[in-house]
Amino acid sequence: MKLYNYFRSSASFRVRIALHWKGLPFDYLPVHLARGEHLQPDFAGKVADPLLPLLETDEGGQLVQSMAIIEYLEEIHPTPPLLPADAWGRAQVRALAQAVACDIHPVNNLRVLRYLTQTLKVDDDTRTAWYRHWCRQGLEAFERQLERLVAAGAPDGAFCWGDAPTLADCCLVPQIFNARRFAVDLSGLGRTMGAFDACMVLDAFRTSQPSACPDAEA
Amino acid sequence: MKLYNYFRSSASFRVRIALHWKGLPFDYLPVHLARGEHLQPDFAGKVADPLLPLLETDEGGQLVQSMAIIEYLEEIHPTPPLLPADAWGRAQVRALAQAVACDIHPVNNLRVLRYLTQTLKVDDDTRTAWYRHWCRQGLEAFERQLERLVAAGAPDGAFCWGDAPTLADCCLVPQIFNARRFAVDLSGLGRTMGAFDACMVLDAFRTSQPSACPDAEA
Numbered sequence: 001m002k003l004y005n006y007f008r009s010s011a012s013f014r015v016r017i018a019l020h021w022k023g024l025p026f027d028y029l030p031v032h033l034a035r036g037e038h039l040q041p042d043f044a045g046k047v048a049d050p051l052l053p054l055l056e057t058d059e060g061g062q063l064v065q066s067m068a069i070i071e072y073l074e075e076i077h078p079t080p081p082l083l084p085a086d087a088w089g090r091a092q093v094r095a096l097a098q099a100v101a102c103d104i105h106p107v108n109n110l111r112v113l114r115y116l117t118q119t120l121k122v123d124d125d126t127r128t129a130w131y132r133h134w135c136r137q138g139l140e141a142f143e144r145q146l147e148r149l150v151a152a153g154a155p156d157g158a159f160c161w162g163d164a165p166t167l168a169d170c171c172l173v174p175q176i177f178n179a180r181r182f183a184v185d186l187s188g189l190g191r192t193m194g195a196f197d198a199c200m201v202l203d204a205f206r207t208s209q210p211s212a213c214p215d216a217e218a
Numbered sequence: 219m220k221l222y223n224y225f226r227s228s229a230s231f232r233v234r235i236a237l238h239w240k241g242l243p244f245d246y247l248p249v250h251l252a253r254g255e256h257l258q259p260d261f262a263g264k265v266a267d268p269l270l271p272l273l274e275t276d277e278g279g280q281l282v283q284s285m286a287i288i289e290y291l292e293e294i295h296p297t298p299p300l301l302p303a304d305a306w307g308r309a310q311v312r313a314l315a316q317a318v319a320c321d322i323h324p325v326n327n328l329r330v331l332r333y334l335t336q337t338l339k340v341d342d343d344t345r346t347a348w349y350r351h352w353c354r355q356g357l358e359a360f361e362r363q364l365e366r367l368v369a370a371g372a373p374d375g376a377f378c379w380g381d382a383p384t385l386a387d388c389c390l391v392p393q394i395f396n397a398r399r400f401a402v403d404l405s406g407l408g409r410t411m412g413a414f415d416a417c418m419v420l421d422a423f424r425t426s427q428p429s430a431c432p433d434a435e436a
Contacts, residue, residue, distance in 0.1 A: 047366075048360075048365075049321070049356075049359035049362070049363065051321070061306065062370070063309055063310075063313065064317075064363075065312065065313035065316040067312070067316055067320075068309050068310075068312035068313040068315075068316055069309070069313075071308070071309065072305055072306075072309035075305040075308070076305055087293040087294055088279065088290075090289070090290070091287070091290035091293075092281075092286075094283065094285070094286035094289055095281065095282050095283035095286040095287075097286075098283040098286055098319075099267065099282075099283065101320055102283065102285075102319055102320050102324050103267070103269070103324060106320050106321060106324035106325055107324055107325060107330060112325060115348070119351075120338065120340065120344065120348075122338065126338065130338075138267075142266075144267070145266035145267065145282075147266075148266050152279070152280070
């Protein structure tokens with residue numbers, strides 16, 4: 001498999017974690033988002049929407065959208081799992097993943113931040129305040145959801161759902177990396193940061209982090 | 219089951235479609251987003267994040283995030299299906315759904331539009347331009363993806379994926395309703411609007427549309 005991605009793209013990072021967690025080998029094909037390489041014909045000509053990540057299978061099939069890619073990997077390579085065994089647990093883990101992937105990340109990705117500065121002409125402080133607002137608000141809700149789930153009987157482990165990482169952790173961890181880049185306040189998020197810390201001792205997460213990528217920059 | 223929702227909430231609309239398509243009865247509990255009822259203790263006290271929809275099961279369990287809710291309904295009530303039978307098809311349908319739910323909708327929902335006007339103090343024209351920019355860009359990408367999928371061998375039917383609605387249509391249709399509210403240019407989107415039209419002759423979609431809801435307003 002080939003993964004078109006970028007070391008700092010958090011949606012790409014989610015898929016790298018899943019591939020490493022499942023022990024699936026892949027070729028790492030860097031596309032430099034910040035330099036606009038995704039908009040050049042080499043990449044943009046391949047896809048309907050010039051977004052990362054793109055996973056190409058050995059048969060040449062294309063998969064896009066990080067959560068859809070991870071669900072596919074889960075179906076084709078179910079062990080080790082990234083979703084709980086029961087429908088209720090899967091629903092809760094998917095909801096946690098979507099709390100990041102639908103409520104926090106899209107408002108703060110590169111193209112939205114660029115629109116703020118280039119089209120709306122907001123200054124750097126306003127842009128940073130925008131980022132921090134949505135990220136902090138979303139992570140506070142994430143924390144409350146983790147608390148509610150455990151109070152409602154969810155497995156109470158070190159990770160978002162029990163004692164092993166799931167799709168929820170695959171989405172959370174890249175978001176925390178981004179939050180730190182923008183110096184978002186991460187205080188008072190005990191369960192959330194506990195899950196982050198539990199993930200970051202695992203090889204699959206460490207190997208996938210931006211600084212460990214072939215295209216990493218300081 | 220009880221669905222806390224709002225006639226104009228497109229994430230709620232997705233779940234209404236799924237419930238109606240699967241013939242699952244539910245109590246419709248309106249929460250008036252525009253009046254801020256979701257922020258009042260009656261609703262906000264129930265959930266980690268005051269977002270719609272919220273589905274409460276007959277056992278009192280809570281499900282949030284529209285795509286996670288629909289996946290749950292699909293697992294518990296698989297007939298009639300809202301996902302293809304094969305993993306590849308499921309991945310493509312999920313990716314189409316996420317193209318709407320992760321790339322178009324989050325940037326344009328009520329709280330983001332409010333931040334634009336209340337915090338960034340943008341005028342109405344700028345806010346509308348923002349909406350149209352992301353919506354049109356996202357729908358053009360959606361259209362290209364439908365074309366690419368058929369060219370790559372996907373079932374070529376009236377809907378987003380073949381001859382029956384799927385999770386992708388559940389997400390697309392509410393987005394088109396929103397696009398029309400904001401007078402987004404929908405020209406040149408043949409496959410996309412064809413899928414919309416195919417859906418809107420079905421009872422499950424007609425019954426779920428905003429104007430057919432108990433809390434509908436003119």
